[in-house]
Amino acid sequence: MSEKYNFSDLAVWNEDSIGLVVIRSSEIGEVRRTVFSELIMALGIASTDDSVNAVALAGLNANFVNKIDFCSDLKCVMDDQEMFSGLVSMVYSFPKPLYAILTGDALDIGYEIAAISDCIIAADDVRAGITQAYSFRLCGSLSTQKFRDIRFANAKPGSNVDIVFTRGNLLGDAKKYILSDVWASRPLMRRRRLGEARSAILEEHRLIVEKISRTTQEQGKSAAEAQQQKQ
Secondary structure, eight states: OGGGGOOOOEEEEETTEEEEEEEOOOTOOOTTTTTTHHHHHHHHHHHTTTOOSEEEEEEEEEEEEEOOOOOHHHHHHHHHHHHHHHHHHHHHOOOOOOEEEESSSSEEEHHHHHHTTSEEEETTTEEEEETTOOOOOSHHHHHGGGSOOBSEEOOTTTBBBBBEEEEHHHHHHHHHHHHHHTTTTHHHHHHHHTTTTTHHHHHHHHHHHOOOOHHHHHHHHHHHHHHHHHH
C-alpha cells in the first residue's frame, strides 16, 4: 500500500506488514463524504496485497473522525445508504484483521467507523461514543452491541473501546499489540458479528428517511401557516 493510488481523503502506507490507513480530517475532525468510497478502495487493495497482514485505521492530528456533512434531501440520502452499505460489505468480506487506532476523539459517525473494526485501540485521554441525538448510519446499531456503554465518554476498555494505552507510546504499543494479535480467526469472528449488517443498515436508513420526511412536512406546514398570516 502506498500513496501511488492518489487518495484525497486518506494517507496509506505499509509499516512492518500493517497497512496503515490514516483518515484525513479538518482540525475539528470533519471529513468529506468521499472518504467512504476511498476506504472501500483502500481495503480492496489491502485485501490482495500479500505484504499486508492486517490493516489499522487511524485519524489525523487530535481527532479520529467527529463530523461529516450528511445529506438532508432524500435522493442524496439514498446515495449515502448505498455508499455505507458498500463499506460495510467490504469490511464484512475483508480477509485480514482490521483495527482502529484512536489518537483522538471518535464521535458519532467516527465511532461507527471504528466499531466495524475487529478491535478499537485508544489513547488514554481520548473520548469515544455516540451522542443522544445521533442516528446510526453505518451499521452502528449492530456493531456497537459488544460494548457496555456507547455514550460519548472517556475511553474505557470493554465499555466503549477494546484496549487503552497511554498517550506517550500509543502508536508503538498499538503496533506491538497488532503484530502479536494477527490471527486467522479475526475475519471469521467479524463476519459472525456483522452477519445481520445489511438488515441493520436498511433499518437505520428507514428511520433516517422517516425523520427527514417529518422535518420536511413540518417545515412545509410552518411555511404555509406563515404565508396565511401574511394574507
